[in-house]
Amino acid sequence: MKAEIILTAQGHAGTMATLQNEFTCHKLFEAADRAAFLKQHAQTVRGLATFGPMPVDGKLMDALPKLEIISNFGVGVDAINLEDARKRGIIVTNTPDVLNDCVADTAFALVVSSLRKFPQAEAYLHAGKWTSRGPYPLTTSVGGKTLGILGLGRIGEAIAKRALASGMKIRYHNRRKKDAPYPYDPDPVTLA
Numbered sequence: 001m002k003a004e005i006i007l008t009a010q011g012h013a014g015t016m017a018t019l020q021n022e023f024t025c026h027k028l029f030e031a032a033d034r035a036a037f038l039k040q041h042a043q044t045v046r047g048l049a050t051f052g053p054m055p056v057d058g059k060l061m062d063a064l065p066k067l068e069i070i071s072n073f074g075v076g077v078d079a080i081n082l083e084d085a086r087k088r089g090i091i092v093t094n095t096p097d098v099l100n101d102c103v104a105d106t107a108f109a110l111v112v113s114s115l116r117k118f119p120q121a122e123a124y125l126h127a128g129k130w131t132s133r134g135p136y137p138l139t140t141s142v143g144g145k146t147l148g149i150l151g152l153g154r155i156g157e158a159i160a161k162r163a164l165a166s167g168m169k170i171r172y173h174n175r176r177k178k179d180a181p182y183p184y185d186p187d188p189v190t191l192a
Contacts, residue, residue: 005047006064008054011073019049038063047071050079058084075099097154104158111163115142143167148191152178 004024010016019025026045031037042063048070050056061067061084070080072094085092113119121136130136147163149156149172160170160182170182173191177184185191 003046004041004044005049006041006045007049007051008056009051011049011051015073023047025049035063042066049073053079056080056085058087061085061088061090069093100154100158103155104162107155107159108162108166111147112142112166115140115145141167145169146171148172148185149182150188150191152180152182 002022002024004026005019006026006028007016007019009029010027011019026037026041028034028037038060043066045064046066046068048056048060048064048067050070050072051074056070056079058081061081067088067090069091070085070093072080072092074094075096075098077092077094080092082092117136117139121139124130124136142163144167146169147160149159149170152160152172152174156172156174160172163170171185171191172178172180172182173185173188177186
């Protein structure tokens with residue numbers, strides 16, 4: 001017999017298919033009456049799979065007295081009350097590092113796009129202005145510029161790595177100063 005879990009939201013199709021293959025899944029996000037749904041499954045559900053920012057607090061945990069694990073399909077656990085879970089002996093997991101490179105790639109692509117004015121150049125091209133005004137004006141390069149990073153965690157470090165490879169200088173702000181090779185800015189406002 002498969003273990004029973006509750007899904008708090010619709011996840012990625014592949015993930016949902018795997019979960020539904022491995023477990024008996026109950027979809028909280030489709031329930032018309034949340035309290036009745038939780039009461040119906042209170043004695044059989046052992047796991048909670050969370051997707052997104054739905055709060056998971058002691059009240060929800062108490063509604064599921066057989067709950068053993070909360071698995072967040074995301075990097076953080078901000079929406080899960082960790083102290084409430086600890087008090088009840090509930091294991092909390094997440095998926096750190098799975099998107100660090102993807103997020104860093106996107107963030108750095110946006111930095112390059114902004115500095116090089118790619119959206120404006122594309123609009124200039126599509127409007128046909130190049131035929132009457134000539135090439136789009138030259139822009140600036142990323143090399144030699146300073147990039148301020150707010151939060152030098154896993155993703156911030158990955159962004160810094162990409163920026164350094166492009167010849168940029170790095171400054172950062174973090175809640176706590178880290179042992180990092182970049183200048184630390186104690187005030188996020190002055191970092192900007």
